[in-house]
Amino acid sequence: MKQSITTDRVNGELRAVGLRATTQRVALLQALLSSEGPVSVEALTKVSKGAFDLATAYRTLDALVIAGLAKRIELSQGRALFEASTEHHHHAVCTTCGKIKDIDACLPHGIDARVQKASGFAVINEHSLEFFGTCTPCAKKKI
Amino acid sequence: MKQSITTDRVNGELRAVGLRATTQRVALLQALLSSEGPVSVEALTKVSKGAFDLATAYRTLDALVIAGLAKRIELSQGRALFEASTEHHHHAVCTTCGKIKDIDACLPHGIDARVQKASGFAVINEHSLEFFGTCTPCAKKKI
DNA sequence: TTCTATGCAAATAGTTTGCACTAAA
């Protein structure tokens, strides 16, 4: 858990992007901002005790992604993960237990531009970089 | 289409990894080897006219991935793509039309090792790097 | 002949949608 996120701040962020600050949205965005790494939709609905509907969670997350407050991540096959929009970074995924750790960016600057030339694409404006391996606890268990 | 892949070669590759060379597997692996980039499971079953069952395709692809002959790729949300195992490379994805283009590797050597240190993971043995943007045809249509 | 692989159909899992109702603004 990072430092606690005030309801007021979340309220403001929602309104700033033109979304009504409903109880559910505040709870969801708060949960998103408070979690260490990418979270599953199911996990998000359970964070606040007054667990809200899955459909609401999906709709809200879509809205947050469009508003630029959240990012959708494709890591696990067939289960979407979401994280709050923070500065650009990458992830290390443990292929044994599924744990995900944030990794600070370390790609050479201008790589998007270089790939743009190499690919013949008109625009390259985003990239995802994920690392896979075994975390230390899992590695120890295997010995 | 790359140069045509002989049935014999595919037969051999399958047997080499201990898989029976059934009609379906040969057709599927041949289709995989012949396609330019990542392909969906549905597309693979339709390549050979004697379209075979989806369940068979999934089971076969699993076996091929385990055997190291194929790779599973998570790009589009909720639809798995597969490609034949070739040398390490990355992809550029057009977020408008979905077209995928292979990109030759361009990450600094030793990056896995560096991330291994930075992440505290015991092992980092794989990474995926995907670029997103707009391909030239799509960019022109938008003007 | 033996045993793995296939096809079919049913079962899951994750996600999306329609609609009447609730609650922000």
Add this chain to the structure above:
DNA sequence: TTTAGTGCAAACTATTTGCATAGAA
């Protein structure tokens, strides 16, 4: 009061699984 957002249930899509049968070795 107005209109966007929610819950519930049903619909969908991609993928998986059980089981009897076909076919590779």
